């Protein structure tokens with residue numbers, strides 16, 4: 001490390017596919033203790049940043065970025081925001097960036113290489129062990145997933161116990177990235193409890209975010225505002241039924257019976273819901289999936305559910 005390097009803030013890039021466990025890992029790092037005035041940058045795939053509400057850190061030291069559309073590159077916006085934050089705020093001792101689940105962390109790490117104030121510490125890639133086999137065969141998600149694994153200096157694998165052949169899967173990761181440290185981190189301390197509810201009629205208006213380029217690349221995302229109470233059972237049913245085209249859903253839903261918000265998570269074909277953090281916030285859901293009629297059908301059904309209408313079967 002040169003003298004000038006010592007004056008730079010170490011940058012940790014936390015990457016990994018949609019739902020791989022980036023936010024869970026970041027929260028674990030925060031709980032364990034990061035330098036007090038660290039700067040945290042969170043980039044989410046939708047046009048609303050759900051992650052920002054899930055991260056337990058000082059608001060004034062967090063930068064939230066959203067991608068109105070997932071095909072947009074991060075580079076310019078992120079570099080600009082970061083440079084601004086480094087100028088305006090007390091110089092951070094460390095910077096941590098949680099990338100969106102469809103980003104290539106290598107491109108974000110490049111920002112540090114070009115910066116006078118940042119020094120790349122590591123690129124961590126979270127991998128859902130239960131999804132390795134799916135991603136390596138999937139023509140849509142495979143390239144993104146592989147790029148994420150290949151750009152890492154440290155690979156953290158969770159949920160490997162759910163996979164049949166852990167050794168083969170770890171070898172696949174090693175084959176993709178021969179230099180990174182690979183750790184099986186098992187289950188991080190995350191309270192994913194499944195608390196289904198059978199109560200309450202439904203929600204609101206939906207706005208599908210479609211973008212030609214997004215669709216043409218095979219991805220599609222949608223944001224739904226959900227200010228009214230949802231029929232949670234039906235919501236669960238829909239998300240599960242359309243699991244073949246739904247890659248990730250997350251957000252907050254209002255539950256009439258509970259008089260509170262639930263955090264809903266769908267990733268790797270698994271669905272969970274749990275009481276949302278106490279701070280007030282809107283009820284909204286973001287979904288990302290395989291572009292096409294079936295995904296649009298899901299979004300319409302969610303939208304109808306949101307308006308309290310009876311929905312058609314999947």
Ligand SMILES: Nc1nc2c(ncn2[C@@H]2O[C@H](COP(=O)(O)OP(=O)(O)OP(=O)(O)O)[C@@H](O)[C@H]2O)c(=O)[nH]1
Pocket residue numbers: 016017018019020021022023024025051100101126158159186187188190191192248250265266267272
């Ligand atoms: N069993 C288990 N579940 C996990 C683990 N890490 C994360 N999860 C669950 O997986 C879901 C997604 O976790 P997140 O940490 O939000 O994943 P993410 O990579 O930040 O998701 P995006 O930002 O949407 O791409 C949540 O329901 C978590 O509780 C883990 O180590 N073990």
